[in-house]
Every structure is written in C-alpha cells, then in structure tokens.
Amino acid sequence: xxxxTRKARVGAFAALAVSVALVATGCAETGDDSGSGDAGxxxxxxxxxxxxxxxxNAYFDxxxxxxxxxxxxxxxxxxxxxxxxxxxxxxxxxINTLTQQGVGGIVVSANDPQAIxxxxxxxxxxxxxxxxxxxxxxxxxxxxxxxxATAEGIAKVEVDLIAEQIGGAGKIAILSSTPxxxxxxxxxxxxxxxxxxxxxxxxxxxxxxxxxxxxxxFDKTAALLQTNxxxxxxxxxxxxxxxxxxxxxxxxEFKGKIALTGLGTPNQMRDYVTxxxxxxxxxxxxxxxxxxxxxAAKALIDGDITGAEGDTFDGGKLGSFxxxxxxxxxxxxxxxFDKGNIGDFDF
Amino acid sequence: xxxxxxxxxVGSRITRGLGSFVKARxxxxxxxxxxxxxAATVKNPNFLFSSDGxxxxxxxxxxxxxxxVGQAIVIITRNVDLSVGSVLGLTAYxxxxxxxxxxxxxxxxxxxxxxxxxxxxxxxxxxxxxxxxVPALVITLGTLYAYRGINVLWTGSDRINSSDMPASxxxxxxxxxxxxPVLTIIAVVVLIIAAWYLRNQRGGRELYAIGSDPAAxxxxxxxxxxxxxxxxxxxGALAGLAGVLYAARYGTVSSQAGAGYELNAxxxxxxxxxxxxxxxxxxxxxxxxxxxxxxxxxxxxxxxxQDFWQRAVVGALIIGAxxxxxxxxxxxxxxxxxxxxxxx
Numbered sequence: 001x002x003x004x005t006r007k008a009r010v011g012a013f014a015a016l017a018v019s020v021a022l023v024a025t026g027c028a029e030t031g032d033d034s035g036s037g038d039a040g041x042x043x044x045x046x047x048x049x050x051x052x053x054x055x056x057n058a059y060f061d062x063x064x065x066x067x068x069x070x071x072x073x074x075x076x077x078x079x080x081x082x083x084x085x086x087x088x089x090x091x092x093x094x095i096n097t098l099t100q101q102g103v104g105g106i107v108v109s110a111n112d113p114q115a116i117x118x119x120x121x122x123x124x125x126x127x128x129x130x131x132x133x134x135x136x137x138x139x140x141x142x143x144x145x146x147x148x149a150t151a152e153g154i155a156k157v158e159v160d161l162i163a164e165q166i167g168g169a170g171k172i173a174i175l176s177s178t179p180x181x182x183x184x185x186x187x188x189x190x191x192x193x194x195x196x197x198x199x200x201x202x203x204x205x206x207x208x209x210x211x212x213x214x215x216x217x218f219d220k221t222a223a224l225l226q227t228n229x230x231x232x233x234x235x236x237x238x239x240x241x242x243x244x245x246x247x248x249x250x251x252x253e254f255k256g257k258i259a260l261t262g263l264g265t266p267n268q269m270r271d272y273v274t275x276x277x278x279x280x281x282x283x284x285x286x287x288x289x290x291x292x293x294x295x296a297a298k299a300l301i302d303g304d305i306t307g308a309e310g311d312t313f314d315g316g317k318l319g320s321f322x323x324x325x326x327x328x329x330x331x332x333x334x335x336x337f338d339k340g341n342i343g344d345f346d347f
Numbered sequence: 348x349x350x351x352x353x354x355x356x357v358g359s360r361i362t363r364g365l366g367s368f369v370k371a372r373x374x375x376x377x378x379x380x381x382x383x384x385x386a387a388t389v390k391n392p393n394f395l396f397s398s399d400g401x402x403x404x405x406x407x408x409x410x411x412x413x414x415x416v417g418q419a420i421v422i423i424t425r426n427v428d429l430s431v432g433s434v435l436g437l438t439a440y441x442x443x444x445x446x447x448x449x450x451x452x453x454x455x456x457x458x459x460x461x462x463x464x465x466x467x468x469x470x471x472x473x474x475x476x477x478x479x480x481v482p483a484l485v486i487t488l489g490t491l492y493a494y495r496g497i498n499v500l501w502t503g504s505d506r507i508n509s510s511d512m513p514a515s516x517x518x519x520x521x522x523x524x525x526x527x528p529v530l531t532i533i534a535v536v537v538l539i540i541a542a543w544y545l546r547n548q549r550g551g552r553e554l555y556a557i558g559s560d561p562a563a564x565x566x567x568x569x570x571x572x573x574x575x576x577x578x579x580x581x582x583g584a585l586a587g588l589a590g591v592l593y594a595a596r597y598g599t600v601s602s603q604a605g606a607g608y609e610l611n612a613x614x615x616x617x618x619x620x621x622x623x624x625x626x627x628x629x630x631x632x633x634x635x636x637x638x639x640x641x642x643x644x645x646x647x648x649x650x651x652x653q654d655f656w657q658r659a660v661v662g663a664l665i666i667g668a669x670x671x672x673x674x675x676x677x678x679x680x681x682x683x684x685x686x687x688x689x690x691x
Contacts, residue, residue: 054503057505084503222399223644225399226400227391243598244597247598251520252399267510270510
C-alpha cells in the first residue's frame with residue numbers, strides 16, 4: 001500500500017490451511033460446469049471475488065465494501081478471500097482455488113508484481129477476468145489495472161491544498177519519508193515544477209526526511225519549525241509523516257498557525273482535523289477504487305472491453321472511463337478529506 | 348573509590364568535590380552538550396527561548412534517557428541488552444491495546460502493566476544470559492528479533508492512532524508542570540534513584556564488581572546470577588516504562604515503534620563514559636549522553652548541517668568517546684604500573 005509493507009510469512013501456514021479447505025469445497029461446488037467459462041455467451045458469470053493484500057486491513061475493508069456495493073448494483077455475487085498476513089506468495093493459493101471454482105472475475109491488490117503472475121495467467125486461461133487495483137502486477141498478468149492516482153494528480157492536489165491554506169504566498173517545507181523513496185521523490189519533483197509555474201510566490205525552503213518512522217518524523221517537524229521560524233506550511237506526502245507532524249503541531253504554539261497537508265488516512269487524521277490542526281488532506285477514496293474495479297470486471301466479463309488502450313466502459317455512479325496505456329484505468333483526482341466528510345470514512 | 352580517605356573536613360570535601368567534578372568523564376560530555384545548546388541558541392534564539400524550543404529540549408531525550416539508564420546498568424555488569432527497542436515497541440503497542448480493549452482503564456494501571464510487561468521481557472533476557480551462560484550480545488540480538496517478530500505478528504498492518512487513547516493520557520506526553528515537561532520529571536526521578544542506588548547501595552556496588560571481573564566476583568561469593576537477573580529485569584522494566592511514555596508522546600504506534608532505540612541507548616551510554624566492557628561509568632553519564640545524542644540531532648539542522656551528515660557526526664562522537672575511554676584506561680594502567688615501581 002502506501003506505508004511500509006511488511007512481509008511476514010507467518011500467515012502462510014494459516015493461508016495454506018484455509019486454501020486447502022477452500023479447494024475442498026470449491027471442487028464440490030463447481031465440478032460440472034468448469035468448462036463453461038469459455039463459451040462467453042449465455043448467462044454472464046458475475047461471480048466476482050475480491051482478493052486484498054491481507055484481511056483485517058481497514059483500507060481494504062473500505063475498498064472491498066465499495067466493490068460489494070457495485071456488484072450488488074449489477075446483480076452479481078460478491079465474495080472476499082485473502083491471506084491473514086501479506087507476503088509475496090501468500091495470495092497464490094487463493095488464486096488457484098478461485099480458478100478451480102471458475103469465478104467470473106478476480107479483483108486483486110498484488111502483494112508482489114511478479115510472484116502471483118503465473119497463478120493469475122492460469123486463471124485467465126480458464127476464462128476468469130483479472131483486474132488489479134491499488135497495487136499492480138506486471139501488465140502481462142492481468143486484464144486491467146485500476147490506478148488510484150497519478151503522480152501528477154497527487155502532487156497537484158497537495159500543492160493546491162497548501163496554497164489555498166496559506167493564501168498563495170509564503171515559505172513551505174516538505175516532510176518526506178526516506179531520501180530514496182521513488183514515489184516520494186517523483187511527487188516532490190512534480191511539486192517543485194508545479195510550484196514554479198503556478199505559485200511563484202510560494203517558496204519551498206526545505207525538504208526533510210522522517211524515514212516513515214513516527215518518532216523521526218515527529219522530531220523532524222520540531223526541527224523544521226525551529227529552523228524556519230517564518231514557515232507558513234508543511235506538505236507531507238506520506239501517511240506516517242503527516243500524522244506525526246499533526247501530532248507535533250497539535251500540542252505546539254504553532255497549532256492553527258502553520259498549515260499542514262499531504263497524504264493521510266481518515267482514522268489517523270481524525271483527531272487533528274477535529275481539533276483544527278489540519279484543515280484538509282488528500283488521498284484517493286478506497287471505496288470508489290473498489291467500486292470502479294468491480295465495474296471494470298463486469299465490463300470485461302460482458303465482453304464489452306478487452307483491456308486494450310482506448311476501450312471505454314461504464315463505471316456506474318462514477319461515470320464513464322477510458323482505458324489508458326498498459327491497460328490501466330485512472331480513478332481520477334485524489335479525494336480531499338476535511339471536517340465535513342471525514343466522519344463518513346473508517347479506514 | 349575515594350572512600351578510603353578518612354573523615355574529610357567540609358572545606359576539603361568541597362574542593363575535592365569540585366576537583367572530581369572537573370576530572371569526571373561526565374563533565375566533558377556535559378560541556379559538549381552545553382556547547383551544542385549555546386551554539387544553536389546563538390544561531391537561532393528559538394532553540395532555547397521559545398516555549399516549544401525549551402520544552403522540546405527537555406522532552407525529546409526523556410524517553411531515550413530512561414532506556415539509556417537501564418542500558419547503562421546492564422553494560423556496567425559487562426553485558427548488553429540489544430532488545431530494548433523491541434521491548435519498547437511491544438509495550439507501546441500493549442499500551443494502545445489496553446486502552447482499546449479495556450475502555451476506561453485507569454492510566455496508572457496502564458503504566459503498571461507496561462512496566463511489568465517490560466520487566467518480564469527483561470527477565471527472559473536475564474534468565475537466558477545468567478543460566479544458559481550465553482553472551483548477552485547473542486541472546487539479546489536474538490530477542491531483539493524475536494520480540495519484534497511477536498510485535499509484527501500481533502500488530503500486523505494495524506496501528507494505534509491517537510484517537511484510540513484518552514486525551515488525559517496523551518496530554519502526559521506533552522504537558523509541563525512549572526515549565527518542566529512531565530516526561531522529563533519522570534525520567535529524572537528514575538535517574539536520581541538509579542544513580543543513588545548504584546553509588547551508595549551494596550547491590551549497586553556489586554554490579555560494578557561483577558562488571559570489573561565476573562570470575563573474581565563469583566569467587567568472592569557475590570550473588571552474580573541474582574544481580575544479573577535484577578539488572579536485566581530493571582533494564583526491561585525501564586524500556587517498558589519508556590514504551591508507555593512513547594505511546595503518550597507520539598500518539599501513533601505501529602509495529603516498528605522503537606526500532607533502532609537499542610543502538611541509541613548503547614550509544615548514549617558509551618558517549619556518556621560507561622565502559623563497554625563494564626565495571627565503570629555512571630547513569631548520569633548515560634543520561635547526559637542521551638541528551639547530547641538527541642540534542643545534536645536537533646541542533647545540527649539549525650546550524651546548517653545537512654540531514655545526511657548528522658549520522659556521521661553521531662558516529663564520530665561515539666568513536667571519539669571510545670578512543671578517549673581507551674586512552675584514559677591506558678594512562679591509568681601506566682600510572683598504576685609506575686606507582687607499583689615506586690613502592691619497590
């Protein structure tokens with residue numbers, strides 16, 4: 001996802017045990033009609049199963065609930081399976097089971113871009129449509145990828161938010177994760193370009209690295225404020241960073257005086273939005289992400305699209321979407337959370 | 348020590364006290380700390396004279412101070428406890444879980460449970476070291492990973508958010524009484540008790556004896572096993588207390604909370620003049636070391652030193668402290684040899 005990914009293999013045994021059970025029941029259920037997937041015509045197989053990185057994760061609970069809503073809208077069968085702990089190969093056994101059950105579509109957030117490839121391709125050979133969301137596999141292993149946000153979209157929304165909060169002029173700083181985090185650095189570069197072109201009165205004075213560690217981010221925020229007494233705002237494009245910075249600001253003399261925005265999750269930021277430390281922050285809406293992924297799976301199952309560039313399909317309440325490069329579909333601009341809507345989310 | 352000299356007068360006691368203050372290993376570190384603070388304050392008066400600046404100066408190293416005091420006590424016995432960071436992480440998560448799973452649990456009970464849990468994890472370390480006779484470095488390196496593994500298994504991708512803990516508890520992490528942060532008061536009280544015990548109590552002196560020469564201490568009939576167990580339990584309990592305070596101060600606990608604390612704690616003790624081979628040093632030194640270590644981290648950006656160079660500076664400090672330690676030890680040995688020569 002967007003924080004540290006921990007690769008614990010501990011859950012592998014549990015996952016194996018569950019999958020053995022699933023294989024056993026799966027064989028019994030689908031013994032006869034396993035070949036019918038190839039036919040394509042006739043009753044569309046709207047059995048769509050969500051396979052998150054791991055179960056019991058509030059982020060995926062939200063996204064999969066969005067998927068369940070979509071599937072209910074078009075009258076399909078929703079299911080969710082997944083490993084207890086995320087690990088590179090933890091999802092393979094689940095995919096194999098789903099293949100044998102002959103589900104219509106698998107919507108998966110990949111723990112590893114390569115490790116589940118073979119299993120997914122076996123599923124596709126058997127006629128199952130594969131949609132990835134949140135975290136992609138290699139493009140040749142799936143039909144579509146639902147991309148939550150582009151680097152440009154993320155960078156732009158954060159700069160726009162901070163500009164709005166500090167009145168379009170003044171000094172700002174960035175609290176990033178690690179100095180070598182690829183996505184962070186890409187975002188920061190785009191932010192710099194965008195600042196220069198659209199907000200010439202905003203000066204980026206410093207970029208510090210909290211290494212995605214609560215304590216380091218917290219202390220870096222303190223140092224940042226002391227080093228730059230005339231700072232107006234901080235952008236932290238990492239969920240750990242923005243939470244730590246908000247925690248520091250909320251108990252300091254700078255509370256409400258220094259604007260803070262970035263990428264955060266509602267549960268971590270709720271206190272600070274409620275107490276006025278943070279006005280607004282951004283992230284994609286995982287419920288919409290799951291919703292769109294379910295509609296994309298439906299369009300593939302219907303045969304409306306094949307996942308080629310330029311295909312368009314109906315995304316339910318979200319409108320119409322077009323497949324872009326490498327079979328990826330962009331959800332849209334990041335979602336802005338503020339006092340008014342944060343109560344609607346629990347992840 | 349100096350206890351052999353009989354009945355000093357008040358005057359000589361003061362001069363001798365001053366003399367030993369000037370000569371003490373801790374003084375150099377204290378001077379370095381003062382220097383860092385003065386330099387940073389000259390460059391940016393906010394470092395000391397703003398309300399946040401003053402609070403952070405005292406507050407930021409308080410948690411490390413507790414861990415470093417425990418670490419110093421273990422190092423004095425010629426052992427080391429590398430698992431303190433993992434113990435801190437586990438108890439920090441336990442703290443959050445207690446507030447979630449037992450709504451309305453009194454804060455004092457959470458402190459007690461955190462300290463006991465930390466002490467229990469320390470007991471495991473101590474028992475393995477004292478009974479299995481395996482070097483502490485190996486045992487606690489093992490429990491560093493084992494405890495962290497349990498933490499990851501328990502926490503998973505979950506995390507404790509500040510909204511999970513009561514406001515009164517979180518306030519402890521930043522509150523001040525008479526301009527002194529509560530966390531600092533707790534840490535200093537622990538420090539004073541530990542320093543008094545190590546300096547004035549039989550049990551404390553025996554820890555030094557064990558660290559100076561474990562075999563001799565054993566032959567002399569000291570309760571080596573018992574003292575080692577106590578040292579490790581204390582170190583674990585202090586890490587447990589630090590874990591509870593960590594949750595209060597940072598308000599967010601993930602499965603990686605406290606990772607790397609063990610090295611900071613060992614670093615603080617070593618910089619503060621606690622000999623890594625045991626037998627000498629004080630918890631005062633370790634405490635000043637903890638302040639120096641973290642204050643330098645905060646001061647360097649103000650002095651214009653880049654992020655990436657800060658670790659190098661900390662490394663140089665540690666190496667400097669060890670070199671100084673070695674030089675002093677050699678000089679002492681030489682002086683003792685000369686003194687023996689004079690006698691003959």
